[in-house]
Amino acid sequence: ESIEWLEAVLMHHPGAILLISHDRVFLDTLTKRTVEIGGVKVYDYKGPYSAYQLWREEERERQSQAAKNQQKYIQDTEQLINKFRAKKNKAAFAQSLIKKLDKLERVEVDAAENAQIRFRFPPAPRSGKVIFEAQGVKKCFDELTVFEGLDFIMARQEKVALVGKNGAGKTTFTRMLLNLEAATQGSLETGHNVDIGYYAQNQTDELNGDLTVLGTLEEVAVGDIRKQLRGLLGSFLFSGEDVDKKVKVLSGGEKARLALCKLLLHPYNVLILDEPTNHLDLKSKSVLKEALRSFDGSLIVVSHDRDFLSDMTQLVYEVTPHGLKQYIGDIKQFLHEKHATSITAYEAKKNTPIAEQKSKAPKTPSKDSSGLSHAERKERDKAIRKAKKDVNRWESKVTQLEQKLSEHNDAMAEVDPSDRAKMTDMAYAYDAVQQEMQDAINQWELAVETLDRLESNG
Incomplete structure (x- = not known):
């Protein structure tokens, strides 16, 4: 709700705004100019972030082609120099070519920070055809009924987004899938050979503070992925000497990124991710999103990031007081059906708890029940x-x-x-x-x- 409020305030702000954000939709909605500060250069583009990204990629392609053409010219010229420099009557000509090359301004190709990062999950071990199956599940905490009548079946390699209004029980349901919470009523079974990787917002508590950043990954990485550890850490904002820092000196955000990075190394066949993008910048979000899209296992993801969820899942499940409701398509189709522009706008609409619904006895319609x-x-x-x-x-x-x-x-x-x-x-x-x-x-x-x-x- 706070993002929605801030966006509305800034939309009507009469003055200039300098905005730094990792939220692509937020940037595209509010900005008309994009400035990127690179390692040695500043790029200034009159347009929103997504349009700027498109321009930058095309600019790199143009520069790359120009650099190839220039390199061919240099090679041809050097061949002429080598051919004529030993001949007395052509020595002056060779010297002029050498001076020409010395004065030539080399075409530089802008480095794309994540150009070499194409991380993929390890192949997921094969599981049974059914990952989870729930029938008539009810969950209560004392007198509070979170949901009831919940039916759910998830097939192998399905990718789903889990949404629900505030207090609907999204976290409770994911904990039940992990056998961390028991159902009050009904059955919930996990399929054959299911190996679940889970990322929660308190995942950082599991890290060993005495290990270094790189050592944390080396402890669990197996196979060819070990060769990519430094590049992967770079995509999660750990570069240079950062990889030699002890985990105990990292900030909360750094620990969260490292915990997520560590999770990606194990060959799970089911991933359950709860708000995985909270501490990631746009580059890291993009890397993670592409990795999840190419993941050949099953995925359940809970996130408030509309751009991150777009085009990632085939199904959206809404947690309601009366169970799960399935929507075919990704988060964009779901929000369209819900008449909401964002996940936070959808969640802001209040649910009526079951206990409250039951406490209200049905009223016999009167002649003027509305007053x-x-x-x-x-x-x-x-x-x-x-x-x-x-x-x-x-x-x-x-x-x-x-x-x-x-x-x-x-x-x-x-x-x-x-x-x-x-x-x-x-x-x-x-x-x-x-x-x-x-x-x-x-x-x-x-x-x-x-x-x-x-x-x-x-």
């Missing part, structure tokens, strides 16, 4: 119909603008990166469409809030 007169009810129903139309209208508008934004992205990919004028014009056009879409999303959110308010008052 409204006939005329007032008629006016309210009219307002609800109008609010529904507004929600559908703005939802359609957002969908159209998403398509338009995608078309702009495709068009930008076709432009020659050396044509700075055209790239700048297209970046401004992209920004204009993005701003229009954000305005439409804001209107849609207002319409949804109005509809919710009218229906709850009914």
